[in-house]
Amino acid sequence: MSEGRPGSAPDAVTEELDEAECLRLVAGQEVGRIAYYGRFGPTVLPVNYRFFEGSVVFRTGAGSPMDEDLRTGIENAEYRIAFEVDEFAAGLREGWSVLIQGSAHHVTSPEECAAVARAGVIPWPSGAKNAYLRVRPSRITGRRLRHGE
Amino acid sequence: MSEGRPGSAPDAVTEELDEAECLRLVAGQEVGRIAYYGRFGPTVLPVNYRFFEGSVVFRTGAGSPMDEDLRTGIENAEYRIAFEVDEFAAGLREGWSVLIQGSAHHVTSPEECAAVARAGVIPWPSGAKNAYLRVRPSRITGRRLRHGE
Numbered sequence: 001m002s003e004g005r006p007g008s009a010p011d012a013v014t015e016e017l018d019e020a021e022c023l024r025l026v027a028g029q030e031v032g033r034i035a036y037y038g039r040f041g042p043t044v045l046p047v048n049y050r051f052f053e054g055s056v057v058f059r060t061g062a063g064s065p066m067d068e069d070l071r072t073g074i075e076n077a078e079y080r081i082a083f084e085v086d087e088f089a090a091g092l093r094e095g096w097s098v099l100i101q102g103s104a105h106h107v108t109s110p111e112e113c114a115a116v117a118r119a120g121v122i123p124w125p126s127g128a129k130n131a132y133l134r135v136r137p138s139r140i141t142g143r144r145l146r147h148g149e
Numbered sequence: 150m151s152e153g154r155p156g157s158a159p160d161a162v163t164e165e166l167d168e169a170e171c172l173r174l175v176a177g178q179e180v181g182r183i184a185y186y187g188r189f190g191p192t193v194l195p196v197n198y199r200f201f202e203g204s205v206v207f208r209t210g211a212g213s214p215m216d217e218d219l220r221t222g223i224e225n226a227e228y229r230i231a232f233e234v235d236e237f238a239a240g241l242r243e244g245w246s247v248l249i250q251g252s253a254h255h256v257t258s259p260e261e262c263a264a265v266a267r268a269g270v271i272p273w274p275s276g277a278k279n280a281y282l283r284v285r286p287s288r289i290t291g292r293r294l295r296h297g298e
Contacts, residue, residue, distance in 0.1 A: 011272075011273070011274065011275030011276075012273055012274055012275060013274070013275055014274045014275070014276075030239050031235075031237050031239065031244075033182055033184075033193055033233055033235070035182075035184035035191050035192070035193040035231065036191060037186070037191070040250055040288055041229045041231070041250050042184050042185060042186070042191075042229055042230050042231040042250065043184070043231050043248065043250070044182060044184040044193055044231045044232075044233035044248060045233070045246065045248065046233070046235050046237065046244075046246045048242075080190045080191055081191050082184065082190070082191040082192050082193045083193075084182055084193035084194070084195070086180075086182070086195050088180050088195065090179050090180065093197075093273040094273075095180075095195075097194065097195045099192065099193060099194065101189055101190055101191065101192070123160075124160070124161055124242040124243075124294055125160065125161055125162070125163045125294055126160030126161060126162055126163070127160075127163070139189055145273055145274055
């Protein structure tokens with residue numbers, strides 16, 4: 001059912017994206033948003049990231065609220081989080097979004113630290129951001145919003 | 150502590166935004182991301198919205214996964230959610246983000262339906278989006294990332 005929108009472009013059509021296309025889009029962006037349950041409840045914050053060897057890698061300050069809120073305090077137990085990347089053209093009312101669901105893994109072992117350092121994530125904000133976080137997707141979904149012919 | 154970034158612009162400085170500035174920025178955008186705990190765990194999805202009479206108003210399909218996941222099934226009980234709006238200039242590595250935390254309120258009474266209809270939210274995707282949701286902020290925080298002089 002199309003809702004009336006007098007004098008403007010027709011509504012856009014939503015199409016589901018497959019995993020390969022989702023990951024291609026995620027690999028091409030720099031800023032995503034991590035959502036988790038923090039000390040003030042549900043929280044979404046942008047981070048600059050790299051998609052590296054099948055996972056999202058970003059950095060935060062060691063001991064920062066995000067770093068602490070994402071530590072379960074139990075070895076090998078990780079919080080489930082969501083990571084979102086999108087791109088929209090406001091004028092066109094078109095765009096796409098990808099949602100990655102997975103666990104927030106703190107990189108701590110020397111081997112893994114060396115590996116993720118190769119991702120080359122340089123935080124945009126100043127200040128030490130020495131805590132590396134890695135999200136390996138357990139579920140990947142995405143949609144594109146586009147006007148028909 | 151500034152981390153080395155040879156040959157590139159200096160790190161950006163993060164400044165906290167006050168509530169008034171946050172709301173001014175949110176009022177000027179069209180797309181935000183709602184984060185909530187959905188059927189597949191933490192979820193973030195973009196929606197086009199209007200900031201109207203102090204709250205974020207958007208629409209979704211009645212009976213859609215988002216609509217259902219945000220219903221507690223208990224009268225007057227609402228889930229806490231997060232709503233994020235941002236704008237980043239990748240080339241400049243600058244931008245801002247605002248995080249609104251509050252409850253997801255389903256608009257059901259005829260009076261409130263009439264009120265939020267005045268917000269003029271027209272969903273970008275096609276299809277009936279007859280469920281109005283409203284988020285009244287209980288906590289508003291924001292940051293701007295900007296290079297110094």
